[in-house]
Amino acid sequence: MYKHYLSALFILLCFHTSNLAENLEFQKKSDTTFANTESKRNTNSPNYKSMYETNILKNLFVSPSDYYRDEWERVSQLDASENGNVNGEQSKNPSNEIKTSNDYKYDESDLDWESQLLDELSKQEKQQSKFENSRNIASPTQVNPLTADRSVQNLMMDMSASVDMVGQWDNNKPQTTSNSLDVREAEFGFFGAIDQFGRGSLIVAAHNEGGRYFFEIHEANIIFPFISKYVNLKLGRFFLDVGRLNRIHRHDWNFTMAPIVHQRLMDAEAVEDTGAEASILFQFWNFMTTELVLGVTNGRYWGHTHTAGVNKNNPMMYAHLKNFVYLGNNWGTQFGATVMRYEIDPVTKSYRMQYGLDSVVRWNQSMLKSFILMSELWYRENRYPDELDPTTFRNNPIPMETFWGYYIMLDYQFLQQWLIGYRYDFFNVPNLRDKNGEFARNAVEGNTIQLTYKPSEFSFIRASVERRYTADFSSDFDPEFVDYRYYLQATFILGAHPAHKY
Amino acid sequence: MSKPKVRKQSLNKNAAKANYYKILNKIFFPKSFFAFVIIFLNLTLPANSVLADKVKIVVTTTDLKYLAEQIGAEKVEVESMIRGFDDPHFVMTRPDFLIKMNKADMFCMIGLDLEIGWVPLLLEQSRNISIQKGQNGYCDASIGINILGKPNVAVDRSMGDLHIYGNPHYWLDPVNMIQMGFNILNNLRLVDPENEAYYKNNFLKFKDKMTQLVRSEMKNMQAHFGLKVAVFHQEFVYLASRFKFNANLSIEERPGIPPSSRYLENVIKTMNSQNIKIILISPVNNPKYAEYVASKVKGAKVLVMPTSVGALPEANTYEDCIQIILRKIREANN
Numbered sequence: 093m094y095k096h097y098l099s100a101l102f103i104l105l106c107f108h109t110s111n112l113a114e115n116l117e118f119q120k121k122s123d124t125t126f127a128n129t130e131s132k133r134n135t136n137s138p139n140y141k142s143m144y145e146t147n148i149l150k151n152l153f154v155s156p157s158d159y160y161r162d163e164w165e166r167v168s169q170l171d172a173s174e175n176g177n178v179n180g181e182q183s184k185n186p187s188n189e190i191k192t193s194n195d196y197k198y199d200e201s202d203l204d205w206e207s208q209l210l211d212e213l214s215k216q217e218k219q220q221s222k223f224e225n226s227r228n229i230a231s232p233t234q235v236n237p238l239t240a241d242r243s244v245q246n247l248m249m250d251m252s253a254s255v256d257m258v259g260q261w262d263n264n265k266p267q268t269t270s271n272s273l274d275v276r277e278a279e280f281g282f283f284g285a286i287d288q289f290g291r292g293s294l295i296v297a298a299h300n301e302g303g304r305y306f307f308e309i310h311e312a313n314i315i316f317p318f319i320s321k322y323v324n325l326k327l328g329r330f331f332l333d334v335g336r337l338n339r340i341h342r343h344d345w346n347f348t349m350a351p352i353v354h355q356r357l358m359d360a361e362a363v364e365d366t367g368a369e370a371s372i373l374f375q376f377w378n379f380m381t382t383e384l385v386l387g388v389t390n391g392r393y394w395g396h397t398h399t400a401g402v403n404k405n406n407p408m409m410y411a412h413l414k415n416f417v418y419l420g421n422n423w424g425t426q427f428g429a430t431v432m433r434y435e436i437d438p439v440t441k442s443y444r445m446q447y448g449l450d451s452v453v454r455w456n457q458s459m460l461k462s463f464i465l466m467s468e469l470w471y472r473e474n475r476y477p478d479e480l481d482p483t484t485f486r487n488n489p490i491p492m493e494t495f496w497g498y499y500i501m502l503d504y505q506f507l508q509q510w511l512i513g514y515r516y517d518f519f520n521v522p523n524l525r526d527k528n529g530e531f532a533r534n535a536v537e538g539n540t541i542q543l544t545y546k547p548s549e550f551s552f553i554r555a556s557v558e559r560r561y562t563a564d565f566s567s568d569f570d571p572e573f574v575d576y577r578y579y580l581q582a583t584f585i586l587g588a589h590p591a592h593k594y
Numbered sequence: 595m596s597k598p599k600v601r602k603q604s605l606n607k608n609a610a611k612a613n614y615y616k617i618l619n620k621i622f623f624p625k626s627f628f629a630f631v632i633i634f635l636n637l638t639l640p641a642n643s644v645l646a647d648k649v650k651i652v653v654t655t656t657d658l659k660y661l662a663e664q665i666g667a668e669k670v671e672v673e674s675m676i677r678g679f680d681d682p683h684f685v686m687t688r689p690d691f692l693i694k695m696n697k698a699d700m701f702c703m704i705g706l707d708l709e710i711g712w713v714p715l716l717l718e719q720s721r722n723i724s725i726q727k728g729q730n731g732y733c734d735a736s737i738g739i740n741i742l743g744k745p746n747v748a749v750d751r752s753m754g755d756l757h758i759y760g761n762p763h764y765w766l767d768p769v770n771m772i773q774m775g776f777n778i779l780n781n782l783r784l785v786d787p788e789n790e791a792y793y794k795n796n797f798l799k800f801k802d803k804m805t806q807l808v809r810s811e812m813k814n815m816q817a818h819f820g821l822k823v824a825v826f827h828q829e830f831v832y833l834a835s836r837f838k839f840n841a842n843l844s845i846e847e848r849p850g851i852p853p854s855s856r857y858l859e860n861v862i863k864t865m866n867s868q869n870i871k872i873i874l875i876s877p878v879n880n881p882k883y884a885e886y887v888a889s890k891v892k893g894a895k896v897l898v899m900p901t902s903v904g905a906l907p908e909a910n911t912y913e914d915c916i917q918i919i920l921r922k923i924r925e926a927n928n
Contacts (some may be wrong), residue, residue, distance in 0.1 A: 105828065139737075165783065199838075202819050202820075202838045203816075203819070205816075205838070206809070209769070209805075209808060209809070209812070212769060213769070213772070213805065216738075216769070216772065216773060217663060220738070220773070220776045223737075223738065223780060223785065224777070224780065224783075225780070225783060226780065227728060227729075227730065227732075227736040227784065228733075228734060228777065228780065229727075229728050235738060236738075236740055238740045238741055238742075238744070239737075239739060239740060239741055240705075240706055240739075240741050240744075240759035240760055243761060255778060262792065263622060274691050284655070291718060315718075317718045317719065317721060318721055318722075318723040318726075319721075319833075320721065321696065321721055322696070322721060323721065324719070325719055373692060373693070374688075375693045377734065379689050381689040381692065381693050396801070416690065418687035418688070418690050421677055421680065422686070423688075424688050425684050426689075454686060457681070457682060457685075457687045458681040458878045459678070459684040459686055459850070460880055462686075508852050509852065547709075547851070548850070548851065549683065550751055579881070587596070590715060
């Protein structure tokens with residue numbers, strides 16, 4: 093019986109030896125071919141190397157499979173084609189005419205470009221015939237898989253998170269800043285189409301207020317962009333479209349701290365409220381575009397609050413007329429005027445009228461250079477009804493309170509990622525009186541310089557220094573002083589961030 | 595006795611005053627005041643469904659303008675939002691764009707997120723529903739294009755402004771221009787169906803023109819097949835694919851981000867080792883990086899290319915652009 097086993101073993105051994113011999117022959121051939129190919133390509137292509145090494149290793153243990161035979165044929169073909177010889181015949185294409193100034197070896201099939209072109213045009217024509225009268229929302233036929241697949245974004249809304257960190261220091265006594273680095277604000281935004289009529293946005297933000305973070309809704313509104321050919325309507329909670337800065341979120345400002353006039357009259361970040369705002373677009377002349385914004389909001393409070401405010405007799409109303417003058421393709425301009433009416437107290441019927449002028453001039457050269465010159469002027473009147481004198485029974489007028497101020501800012505992008513800026517601030521209370529009832533001289537003036545490094549549109553780091561002069565002759569204590577403040581801001585945005593309005 | 599009389603008079607006076615205000619209110623603030631405002635504003639607008647003499651088309655780039663003019667010819671009025679030498683990635687939006695879009699019957703863009711930073715918001719603010727996505731007047735020219743440069747990995751912001759749907763500079767391949775022309779034709783059919791035959795005839799003529807352009811330029815380029823060039827931004831990939839040269843080496847490390855000096859040294863080494871002597875840039879690119887690299891590679895030339903119609907003064911048509919680009923490459927390689 094063992095003779096049978098021995099003879100079977102012998103046959104297997106012979107078979108294996110013959111395979112081994114075949115392997116070695118294949119190996120020798122493939123070594124030469126790959127070496128030739130490698131030297132001709134003069135590349136260090138990892139694919140070729142790994143294929144070569146895999147062949148050596150595998151052929152030591154297994155017999156040449158179909159894969160290796162195919163591979164052998166493919167490599168031989170490649171070798172032949174690079175020598176201008178396909179299937180043993182000299183190529184009819186004028187490969188000798190081809191001039192290559194470097195080591196790149198063209199694909200032999202490139203020379204057959206004419207038939208490839210015809211084939212491509214024919215396929216294109218077939219596809220086009222299927223698309224006739226289509227609105228291109230969906231493909232009426234199977235399209236080339238290499239065309240863009242946009243369906244992945246179906247029904248998705250845009251989401252973003254932005255973090256605004258600000259450090260502020262000074263060496264004044266008493267200190268005029270917090271002398272710390274804090275996350276000033278973290279904001280989360282969601283935007284998208286609601287249906288065929290509305291576009292929705294929800295922006296919630298956490299503010300650092302005295303070390304505690306308060307989450308609140310910044311914007312939650314629905315916009316009807318197509319209510320009319322000229323009008324769109326916004327309903328909900330939003331930053332009012334008044335002035336220039338008020339509707340821009342703080343992490344997108346061109347400076348770290350709010351201008352002094354904005355801090356005093358627009359409540360540091362923005363005047364926000366719930367109501368309705370209509371925007372009407374029209375053009376009287378070709379060189380100028382006009383937009384009129386009309387808004388009505390609850391008017392229970394002015395600016396930022398964590399309370400429900402006070403119920404008023406009249407809502408807050410405002411109008412903002414914006415004119416955009418065409419100066420050239422690289423230029424953007426906006427000149428606006430705002431009027432706002434706000435009821436301060438429903439019992440005394442005192443109310444506030446606030447007027448503003450805003451202007452922006454922008455210029456850019458692609459993404460390489462740009463500048464923005466921006467300015468806002470605000471004037472506020474707090475008007476009070478006459479007060480009845482209980483002794484004389486006569487109405488005595490109460491003098492109205494007035495405040496005004498402005499800022500001018502220039503930010504110049506001198507390199508693709510670097511900007512340098514300057515801002516001048518001024519604020520004054522014209523009818524401030526001292527203890528004797530005389531008008532008291534007063535002013536707050538700020539000069540700020542800043543340097544911004546902006547690696548991309550999704551982040552920046554900004555350092556700024558402010559020299560602030562404060563004069564208040566209504567009090568006897570230190571009526572004039574100058575202080576220096578140092579700021580460092582780092583802001584980043586994750587996810588999609590919608591482009592802001594012009 | 596006089597009291598009631600006075601009171602009556604006073605009441606009458608008040609009633610008269612109230613009536614007076616009522617009349618005033620009726621005149622100036624009728625109950626349907628808001629409806630009246632809306633109707634008035636709508637009436638003051640040109641009716642969108644009724645076309646004026648010509649179809650008003652607003653496009654984002656000059657290449658689309660040229661294309662739309664070829665197909666629409668005398669029956670269209672085309673306005674491009676940017677010029678040929680402007681960067682379509684970064685456009686400072688202006689309100690006059692809104693007015694143009696507001697009055698348009700049709701809007702056409704390159705798509706593939708090339709204009710993602712400025713078009714979506716303008717479209718929404720245009721208040722023109724007939725050019726919104728999915729409407730007859732909305733044309734995305736990239737539909738049906740064979741896209742190159744699709745990312746092979748999950749894209750994040752660390753990779754710069756990489757377009758998630760692939761390279762959007764597809765108009766530099768004349769065969770793609772045919773498909774873009776077809777997309778415009780398709781929208782014109784829907785917007786102005788009465789002149790369909792006219793547009794189709796123009797499209798076929800344009801198609802022939804493009805086919806001839808490819809044929810003649812392929813013959814000219816045949817001797818340069820396989821040539822390797824460097825580019826600043828990956829915007830020549832479609833052109834290179836069509837005319838059989840290699841434009842994969844980019845000086846820009848990540849799209850939209852200035853290259854680091856370390857990466858530039860790498861590019862210089864590659865160019866030296868592979869004997870690459872030509873660097874292609876467009877007028878919107880910062881030439882300093884390409885010039886620096888060229889100064890470090892012996893015999894290297896920087897070629898400023900008209901990547902769009904009007905990008906250079908001599909590139910007045912699309913055919914000019916292609917011919918100028920390829921001629922410059924050939925001359926530099928000779």
